[in-house]
Amino acid sequence: MRFNNTLIGLMTALLGLYVFVTGYRMPGLAHLQFGPGFFPCLIGIGLMGTGVGLVIERWLSGAPKGIWFEIDSRLRSSQAQTGVLLMLGGIVFYIMVSEEAGFLLTGAVVLWGNLWWFWRRPLAAIFVSLLTVVLIQISFGSLMKVPLPMGWLEPIQGVFSWK
Numbered sequence: 219m220r221f222n223n224t225l226i227g228l229m230t231a232l233l234g235l236y237v238f239v240t241g242y243r244m245p246g247l248a249h250l251q252f253g254p255g256f257f258p259c260l261i262g263i264g265l266m267g268t269g270v271g272l273v274i275e276r277w278l279s280g281a282p283k284g285i286w287f288e289i290d291s292r293l294r295s296s297q298a299q300t301g302v303l304l305m306l307g308g309i310v311f312y313i314m315v316s317e318e319a320g321f322l323l324t325g326a327v328v329l330w331g332n333l334w335w336f337w338r339r340p341l342a343a344i345f346v347s348l349l350t351v352v353l354i355q356i357s358f359g360s361l362m363k364v365p366l367p368m369g370w371l372e373p374i375q376g377v378f379s380w381k
Contacts (some may be wrong), residue, residue, distance in 0.1 A: 225286045227272030234265025304335050320369025325351040 241258025292298060308328040316324040326347045333343035358364045 222286045223272045223276040227269045227276065229269070230272065231266050231269025234262045234267075234269055236262070237265060238262025301335055305332060308332055316369070317367050318369055320371050321366035322351050322355055322371055323369065325354070 241255035244255030246253035312324050312328050329347035330343050334340045
């Protein structure tokens with residue numbers, strides 16, 4: 219799928235405006251000249267500038283003012299559409315199940331399903347998905363101190379930490 223730079227620029231500028239307004243509305247701190255909204259405002263300004271730059275670049279390039287987006291012919295096949303639905307379904311499945319079953323199990327199932335579908339090598343997909351979720355768990359849980367839900371594996375939680 220190809221998007222016109224004008225459409226991408228407008229969406230980026232609108233996102234930047236949203237980020238800027240959200241950052242600007244954050245309450246300031248009494249003892250500082252800038253508050254927690256300072257960096258979001260800078261990011262919003264950067265996004266707005268990038269979006270406007272994309273729109274201007276598209277207009278100045280002299281490219282034909284065609285359609286806003288075009289669906290590639292390869293995405294019209296049933297196999298490609300099944301892959302897209304599998305990825306979106308994996309996200310919904312993770313959101314619904316991860317708190318109960320935990321990140322390790324849910325993430326491994328979702329990753330395995332996607333790898334199997336796109337690689338067509340189920341055994342390699344099992345190995346890569348298990349290794350990936352364990353490395354993510356160790357990275358987030360031990361290095362960054364961001365706990366991921368353990369779910370059913372909570373009794374053996376210490377196995378997946380590295381200190």
